[in-house]
Amino acid sequence: MTTVLSTHGLFAHYGDFQALYGVDTELHQGEAVALIGANGAGKSTFLRSIMGLLPVAREMVRLNGEPVGGTATDRMVQKGVAIVPEGRRLFTGMSVEDNLRVAVDQAARVGAKGGWTLPRLHQLFPILKEKARTQVQSLSGGQQQMVAIGRALLCQPRVLLCDEISLGLAPKVIREIYAALPEIRATGTAMIVVEQDVGLARSASDRLYCMLEGRVTLTGKSADVTREQIGKAYFGAGHGVV
Template structure:
């Protein structure tokens, strides 16, 4: 965690986003500091993925609504955001089918080289983080398990040498053992100074893996605070709206 009062590496200010005439985000204020992990929780349709898309320039937003090191970057094209040090692990992974694991990773390395990006991530270090990627280097990505594909997607983002890593539902559809292995990699990712935003529906996992969390409901932030200090009752109220309480019927895990 960085010292209080330091400039966030990434922040949003009254962030509003639309899909045509449909407004999906309503004045979102967030901040992320160097090396910090922030979890973004909320039910389906709360606006979590839209928030990441807005940061990455995939939706039109006003320039001052997204800032990187205090500089306005809202609406910057996605490839330029990557060059500025922001990478995303998208929901669904979106790997290059028909290409091997290593070829998928080298695409990111080539992109980083063209952008002049430098950092602590190499194929060798990535293989230490996820040894299966070395073992499967020549395997077509479509032949991998879902968890292995997710490791490729994370590796591809890391090889862009990001200062900010956005992870969209990286545990979705994976076995608990694989989820634990993937989340166990976050401390090493953060150790090089990379800040991480994790969109996660598993509330317990989100709390344990993050320094702070934001809860979203219908395009608005309904709760923000230090992950370790927020009770399940407060999360339940923010997650579902006033009048709800934690219970098995809500599907909170």
């Protein structure tokens, strides 16, 4: 398998507070990897470190074998990595289409090339065409999440980082969003999905990593790891299953 993204002894800090302790991971081409763990485990920090939003040593993050740790976020987008951030972070006061066109313009500006276009995105999430002229703050949470995913896809990523894309959404909407992930992967895009719902994470991924207090406590094929293993890794030895 071709490794497209990997971390090597990844450490990360917020000022004097250390949030990650020597995290080793790898992501293969076209693969979906779930990152699970309780609040404060370091999952979002891990994604932020990859995207250049936290200072890390260059050798700690590699993209297609190239050291890219600490690379500026816009350069990471240019290199083919995009993120769907926790909380969506859309441009309020702007329409759905204008939010998406920001990504189209950014991709054009940095020379990112790929197969995602507005018409193709409308096929994936038809509601985005219907709501094209609606301001994003007027959308439901699920519709806003679709805009956030669409914005990331229009950056033409080869690696897509998804941070808590089910957070606060109704079960029906979560199923609709997760049903779109196989089509995204079919383009060859590899994905890291941060998810607190362990069952959802396992069903949507090939492999998983569990984090606890900034460290990886379990890794394996999603279909093979047991609930008992996950429970111990999620909460620490001595705790029950999840």
